[in-house]
Amino acid sequence: MTEKILVDFHGTGSGVGDLTWGQRTVWRTVVKTGHSETMGGITALPPGTTVEQSAMVLRYVMGRHQSLRTRLVFDKPDGGPRQQVHTSGQVALAVVDAGAEDPAEVAERVKAEYEDADFDYAQEWPVRMAVVTKDGEPTHSVAVYSHLAIDAHGLDALVSDLATMDWATGEPTLPLTATQPLELAEQQRKPNVLRNSEAALRYWERVLRTVSAKRVEGESDDHRSPRWGDLSLRSPASWLATKAIAARLGTDTSPVLLAGYACALARTVGNNPVAVQIAVNNRFRQSLVGSVSTMAQTCPLMVDLADAGFDEAVHRARQATMVTYKYAYYDPEKRAAMVDRVAEELGGRVEMDTYFNDRRPPGRDEHELVAPPAEEILAARGSSTHEWVMWTDVDSPLLYLDVDAEPDAIVFTLTGDTTRVAPKSMLDLLTEIETVLVDAALDPGATTGIRS
Known part of the structure; x- marks a missing residue:
């Protein structure tokens, strides 16, 4: 009732x-x-x-x-x-x-x-x-x-x-x-704010003219109906490995996970330089911190992984994130017009439909992370589990990765378009993230595996 x-x-x-x-x-x-x-x-x-x-x-x-x-x-x-x-x-x-x-x-x-x-x-x-x-x-x-x-x-x-x-x-x-x-x-109608928007659009255009036209190479051989699937991987090993890497580098865990995803993407279905969009909350002024409103916008993050060690990839991911934060505040209609113009000039659209979304609480304290023993990381690899969460025909991104935390695991949830990425390839991508992170945790000299 x-x-x-x-x-x-x-x-x-x-x-x-x-x-x-x-x-x-x-x-x-x-x-x-x-x-x-x-x-x-x-x-x-x-x-x-x-x-x-x-x-x-x-x-x-x-x-x-x-x-x-x-x-x-x-x-x-x-x-x-x-x-x-x-x-x-x-x-x-x-x-x-x-x-x-x-x-x-x-x-x-x-x-x-x-x-x-x-x-x-x-x-x-x-x-x-x-x-x-x-x-x-x-x-x-x-x-x-x-x-x-x-x-x-x-x-x-x-x-x-x-x-x-x-x-x-x-x-x-x-x-x-x-x-x-x-x-x-x-x-947002004031000249100084509009200048910020124009600078953001110039950054977007540089990315569009730098990266490959396709975020995913080839086509899927396993189309599904409904078309989009949500695949979740719960990975205790990824959490332990991420802590080990972050403790070694004296950084927080988000750029480590971003670098892990970028490497896995380039190694499996994607290419290099890697471009993913991230959501930026745009509340960088005190008057906006407590604003109950919608301010978040997405912006492409571009990172070149070629010929780099994984630790360097983490550094590049962090630097790329800072750039993205700067250029995520823009007029969306003017951005759409710019994308159309660049597509006409290039003879086709550049895909920007791949996302990375770290949904963990932004205020988490990671100042005193302790690297777990190598044996514990290795032992955890066998406890990863995955499941298909949902299928839908609602128009969704090509690839969208959500990152969530449990007390003893990272949970990756990947939404994928099965006309472009087969379900098996989606699972391979998620398990490759775990492989990248574990390898880098156990070997400080591990590389991205991406060649120029």
Whole structure:
């Protein structure tokens, strides 16, 4: 059984304006795929939580953050949307009785339903929230947001800001100073910001004119239907090896994993120089750190692995990442026009549809990593496991690697287009990452294996 509670909210600030670059980037994906992009998750509630408290949280975040009080208006001659921030309104909180079912399973089902249903951008608020109850007691909260309103770092900002709510009154205890989307869209029209965008586009063009036209060599001999598959590899050996390499080099683990993926890609289905896109949160000014909005954009990272030791590859990956962070803030329509122009000049498009996404928490402490014994790394190689997680015909990237962490393992999840990369080749790519990392952990002189 599901009950709907209408929650009134009121906040400061309203108006109509253009979408930000981050929102326009997401909108281009929505138009391409025909499906909403979402963010969110499930929170287990402590005993004693009430439905009224959940309604208070929903009322607080809606009033506090303009991005959650935003709907789209389609009044432009080209049919593209603008955003309209509302001062007040009502939003529904669903209360779902789990009955005899496991409330955790009910919460997962509600989350999946929220993610699968496209948002009505003109009529619906960009947040769907539910409370799952068992015997009348709330056990889980489910929240799913439109990606047009929030990205991963915006979600972190939302959670952090929730700590400023007075739980007795539901009112904020601190003023909100972070930049809001309407203000950000205005900033992106200023000459100095537009110059940053032009510099980013010049970097993009250099990459397009440097790398091979294809990220994946050849075609697949094992097309599947549905077309795209998600393959997950859980690798304790990769985590141990990554720690060993990072401890040896005095660096954090992200560039080690990026170098491992780049080497494996070039050794198996790809080529060199390696080009992958990474998502950059673009919150480099203090006024943007706490912004509950969508600011992330992707940018190509190019790294040449030829004739290099693996330790040098890690250094190159780190340097390439710094360059990418600098050039990930740009006007997406102007970028698309530049890509079209370069494709015409080169006589064909350069594929840039391969991604690396380290989803581990950015604030993790890796200052005192200890290299595990070689014997432990070797022994862990036999405990890797893999599974096919999902198949879909929703338009997806050529290759997209997510990196997640468990206490004793790295989990690689690779989305691949089976018309270009056979399922066996996807598995070979993931297992090659483990091989690259283990070899480099055990031998400081290990090379990338890539020749010029």
